[in-house]
Amino acid sequence: MADDTIAAVATAVAPGQGSVAIVRLSGPQAEAIGRAVFVAPGRQPWESHRVLYGHVVDPGSGERLDEALLLLMKAPRSFTREDVVELHCHGGLVCVQRVLALVLASGARRAEPGEFSQRAFLNGRLDLTRAEAISELVTARSRRAAQLAMAGLDGGLQERIRALRHRLLDALAELEARVDFEESLPPLDGDALVQALQAVRAALLTLVAEARQGQLLRDGLRVAIVGRPNVGKSSLLNLLSRSERAIVADLPGTTRDLLESEVVLHGVPLTLVDTAGIRDSEDHLEQLGIARSHQALASADAVLLLFDLSHGWGDADQALLARVPAGVPLLVVGNKRDRLAPGASVAPADLTLSALQGEGLEELVGALLERCGAAPREGLQVALNHRQRDLAAAATLSLERSLEAAAADLPWDFWTIDLRAAARSLGEITGEEVNEAVLDRVFARFCIGK
Numbered sequence: 394m395a396d397d398t399i400a401a402v403a404t405a406v407a408p409g410q411g412s413v414a415i416v417r418l419s420g421p422q423a424e425a426i427g428r429a430v431f432v433a434p435g436r437q438p439w440e441s442h443r444v445l446y447g448h449v450v451d452p453g454s455g456e457r458l459d460e461a462l463l464l465l466m467k468a469p470r471s472f473t474r475e476d477v478v479e480l481h482c483h484g485g486l487v488c489v490q491r492v493l494a495l496v497l498a499s500g501a502r503r504a505e506p507g508e509f510s511q512r513a514f515l516n517g518r519l520d521l522t523r524a525e526a527i528s529e530l531v532t533a534r535s536r537r538a539a540q541l542a543m544a545g546l547d548g549g550l551q552e553r554i555r556a557l558r559h560r561l562l563d564a565l566a567e568l569e570a571r572v573d574f575e576e577s578l579p580p581l582d583g584d585a586l587v588q589a590l591q592a593v594r595a596a597l598l599t600l601v602a603e604a605r606q607g608q609l610l611r612d613g614l615r616v617a618i619v620g621r622p623n624v625g626k627s628s629l630l631n632l633l634s635r636s637e638r639a640i641v642a643d644l645p646g647t648t649r650d651l652l653e654s655e656v657v658l659h660g661v662p663l664t665l666v667d668t669a670g671i672r673d674s675e676d677h678l679e680q681l682g683i684a685r686s687h688q689a690l691a692s693a694d695a696v697l698l699l700f701d702l703s704h705g706w707g708d709a710d711q712a713l714l715a716r717v718p719a720g721v722p723l724l725v726v727g728n729k730r731d732r733l734a735p736g737a738s739v740a741p742a743d744l745t746l747s748a749l750q751g752e753g754l755e756e757l758v759g760a761l762l763e764r765c766g767a768a769p770r771e772g773l774q775v776a777l778n779h780r781q782r783d784l785a786a787a788a789t790l791s792l793e794r795s796l797e798a799a800a801a802d803l804p805w806d807f808w809t810i811d812l813r814a815a816a817r818s819l820g821e822i823t824g825e826e827v828n829e830a831v832l833d834r835v836f837a838r839f840c841i842g843k
Contacts (some may be wrong), residue, residue: 394460395515399424399508400501402489403479403842411484416492418478419503419509424465426499431463437744441467443587449480449492459488468773473509474516475645484724507839508716511832513825521824521835525778529611537660537769538610550775551823553600554785555595557654558819568805581818587799590812594792597785600777603608604785607776609767613662614775616761620699621709625728628748629699630654631666633758658758661767666693688784695722695765702733702739722765726757780835784818793816 398420406414411652428439433447462481468614471477478742480491480496480509499501510527514518526545533539544550564586618626634654636758652667688694696717700710717723727733727742731750739745744755762768777785795811821827 397511398426398501399504400426400493400496401504401509401842403509403656404484406453408440408485408486408490411832414484414489415507415842416480416481416482416494417418417781418480419473419475419504419512420501421476422500423476423478424467426463426496426501427463428494429499431480433463433645435632441465448496449482451495452499456773458491459483461492469516472518472684473512474518475512487745502506504841505837506841507836507843508576510839510843511836514832514836520548520780521552521827522554522822523548524824525781525835527843528548529778530842530843533611534613534662535610535657535660538662538780541607541610541773544775550777550781554774554781554819554822555654555825556776557596558823558825560589560593561812561816561819565809565816568809568812581805587796590684590792590796590799594789594796597789599794601782601789602784603775604777605766606773608779609661609765610776611778613664614694614765614767615664615666615692616695616697617666617693618697618699619690619700619713621713624699624701625748626647627652629697629726629728629746632754633658633663633665637730654745659762659769659787661762678691691824692714693721695761696724697761698723698725699728700725700742701725701729702737702742702745703729705738706741721726724757724761728821781822784822788815788818791818 398418400416400418401414403417405411405412424439429452431445432450433439433445437447438447441443443465445465448465449458449461449462459482460482464481465481466472466477468475468477480492481494484499507528510519510524514521514524514698521672525544526542527841530539530546531544533542534792567581567586618629619627630652654667655667656665658661685812696804698710698714698717699707714723714725725741725743727739727745728748730739730745731747732741733745743764744753744756746757757769791811791814793810795815798807798811806809817826
């Protein structure tokens with residue numbers, strides 16, 4: 394356990410927002426600092442997991458800073474497995490910051506981002522996958538992302554990775570035993586061992602493939618809605634966001650700047666970007682808007698290219714299509730199908746809709762998510778984050794090399810080199826094999842106070 398005591402505000406702080414704010418302390422001096430700054434009237438016992446009522450008082454001046462509650466959690470029955478004190482103060486900016494300053498002046502140190510969770514990991518309270526799941530739960534942008542984070546916090550990912558690693562370690566033990574004592578041991582069934590390694594590799598490949606879906610649920614997509622002026626981009630933005638975010642008018646050049654709207658569609662967070670209509674223009678302000686549209690097009694994760702069905706596909710639409718970066722998911726959508734003449738061509742639209750009347754919206758959402766690889770996946774229970782996915786991919790490559798050694802009928806010790814590397818990569822996912830630099834990178838992404 395650490396020999397110093399850390400403190401931080403553990404709740405969001407904003408003026409006029411939130412009725413309660415929590416100052417959290419963890420470490421050997423947590424209870425002593427709590428007793429120094431908190432006065433509980435009457436005969437309230439200072440017992441673990443018991444809430445005390447009183448006031449936060451500056452011991453130097455005797456000034457009451459706030460009316461508050463104090464919760465003491467004695468080690469090891471706390472999140473960090475250290476002595477923890479929480480001061481539940483009034484929300485806002487001033488009260489909680491004054492209480493934190495008093496706690497720091499009384500001997501605590503300001504916590505670094507994620508330091509509470511890091512102590513929980515170092516003290517055996519969490520493995521690394523559960524610690525990362527906490528951060529993902531706090532930052533979840535959709536209900537589905539929160540469900541995935543909760544599955545990780547419950548240990549679902551840890552159990553799957555640990556089970557795969559143990560299978561590799563069992564195989565490694567068998568091989569290393571044959572390297573040292575083959576003469577005194579029964580023959581090893583190489584074919585059965587290869588099948589076991591192939592099964593682990595297949596399971597890892599599935600986890601790596603599913604990581605893409607999890608990434609989209611966590612991070613979302615930035616979708617640029619582009620097209621010529623007056624094709625209905627703003628109407629589509631308003632329809633998808635279910636609000637009047639953009640001005641809709643028949644006058645070309647109405648949208649002069651980028652308009653963004655945050656939505657969640659089928660569990661996937663999307664940032665929709667309504668861009669200025671792209672055309673040749675002498676208007677300086679419109680030129681600036683068009684320049685930003687090109688920038689949005691270049692940086693988007695996906696592009697919705699809208700064209701007007703009542704006018705048909707033209708050279709300007711084709712020129713705009715050519716500007717879409719290669720490899721970016723693209724959906725070409727014909728809008729204003731309510732104005733389309735019977736029998737008229739809709740090429741090259743992937744689908745058609747009427748943004749003004751709301752027709753074709755569900756088809757558009759489904760096609761967009763499918764094109765981006767974000768369509769809801771049945772049975773997705775856990776998903777690797779970026780760090781975990783890279784390690785699982787590295788383990789897969791190591792297993793492939795080990796299987797190549799087996800296919801070449803090389804001696805057992807050639808199998809073990811890459812097999813050991815695969816087991817080490819999986820150990821880094823759960824934190825069973827990890828160094829201090831990795832821990833610092835992982836927990837630095839957490840919010841302060843968690």
